[in-house]
Amino acid sequence: MQNTRNVLTPDNLGLLQSIAETGSFAAAARQLGLVPSALTYRVRQIEDALDVLLFDRSARQARPTDAGLELLREGRRLLEDVDAIANRVRRVATGWEPQLTLSVDGVISPTTMLELVEAFYALEPPTRLKWRDGILSGTAEALTSGHADLAIGVTEGASNVAGLQAAPIGELRFIFVVAPHHPLARLPEPISDSQLRAHRLIAVADSARQSQVTMGILPGQDVFTVDNMRAKIQAQLRGLGAGFLPEPMVRPYVQAGHLVARAVARPPRNVRMCYQWGGSGSSVPGRALQWWLGQLQSQATRQALLENHHHF
Template structure:
């Protein structure tokens, strides 16, 4: 490789100070050593980096390109050195955080902002998973930390988890749907005669879960909670929704809530991670998110 960080630092210093002599003083070197570095690079690249026709050498266009692009390389090298030191001190190079689809994604931004304001170099990767996909993401190492993992935790080694609250669900239909006219309480057998709407579980290795649908019910599989809500409002399907999400459509007359025998109306959620891989960045996030009422805080953020 013809370029080196040594010569890039020399060119940067020459550009900042204006002369070889001042650059050499800044770098604690003799001017002749800088001249040698520059002339060798010009020879290797077969391109002049300085115009020496005047009393004072000036960068050529090619020299200017080398200086500006070289600064980016120098900055990248400095950042890499800092990251290596932080890894040595127990800070992860990256942290993958997965938020369950049922929680409002916007509620994570204040925490992300605080993380960056703390000048932590760990790179964040944020993602979404659905139902058992949160547990699956942790087990298959697509995520290091999951926020809002639903249902019973799987029995796997080194899995740590904390309860962060629960969420109530209601069974809804459009006002014009046949189920809206039947006397309550409805039974699962009656509901199974009509099309349901479920969010597609994103599990890859764990057995996918289905919530709020009868075993024999014909269902439309949807990618997001928003699309599930829309399907209910359109009268295309029936099913359960988080009570906090259904309240306003019910008040507007777009949906009606129906009592359903045998429906599990509360879901419990967890913060989960692998306790054998807990670095400083993970501990930072756990300190902020390990709260028994985190679900309520996230939901409250949506309506703040």
């Protein structure tokens, strides 16, 4: 008995499709330029290898059996997959990457990112996109460790790996906010470190594996650590703790009175954000990365990435 892989070739699957479409072995043989005996022999080889009957030969027409119908269905799907793979390979050969991974920090607007993803897919590229969430130094680490091709929302100067290229997105202002019913909402301003230390801080965990960066935690302070910015906002809305948050992200909550901005004794926190790509051994950017870098050159896009947090 032949190995099934040897008989379930694209050629043989196409031959079976021809028999089903023309309705007879003789007509399929004419269409494929084969002598009828050669076509019949190939069908028998497939049937022997699978140990099934694919066509009912008792009628004038070659009618597929239930097993034959199933093979024709799956065969059609396999042939479409083969064509799709061939098209993808041809397009990748024109300079498109097979996959592009984006490492996106939690302070970046998901709405604007999805608008960019939508515009990218409108090109019908052969490139598969992957989006990784990052926090603090983890956003850049995904790039430097080879797990991402483009990091969006990196703190300027956070990583200086050889060959890494960077360009600015803009400055992000962090403000100290609490729920209106939180005790810190009633203290006179500016609130001192000793007063802050007596209350729980809500912190976002660094997504880096190698180094754990923490921001604004005072010695001996109780900390509730969450995994992302959205969870941090929700925790602070409930009054579970206090902390600094990007002003554009909390602007709607402050305007609605659900959070209160408070002046603290420590210096204001303004963070310069950038995007990074490349790295050691990196070659000329592929067409997908070039497209993303082109979009990020727009001042309006960069501003929207930091500001557009009103449509969760």
